[in-house]
Amino acid sequence: MRIVIVTLMALLLSGCIARTAANVVTAPVRAVGQVADWATTSQDEADRNRGREIREEEERLGREWRECMEDYDRAYCDEIYYSNARARPPEED
Numbered sequence: 001m002r003i004v005i006v007t008l009m010a011l012l013l014s015g016c017i018a019r020t021a022a023n024v025v026t027a028p029v030r031a032v033g034q035v036a037d038w039a040t041t042s043q044d045e046a047d048r049n050r051g052r053e054i055r056e057e058e059e060r061l062g063r064e065w066r067e068c069m070e071d072y073d074r075a076y077c078d079e080i081y082y083s084n085a086r087a088r089p090p091e092e093d
Helices: 002-039 043-071 074-084
Strands: none
Touching: 043 074
16 A cells, blocks of 8 residues: 555656756746846837827927917917927917
């Protein structure tokens, strides 16, 4: 009976040991892959960041244009806006 239990335990533990050994061997490869993923920017992330930058720039220019309109006429503010932006000036309500 002891021999059966020892043999059964040896078979079960060998699979566990093999799996652990495989995990230990592949751990550095997975770690390097994770570091590379953290260090690089995917195209999706780059597009999202660029979109955010453009949106923030447009918001800033819009604020500046509205502030300009409080003190100056539209032609002057449009000229300044056109020199700083690629877009049309906002429509006046």
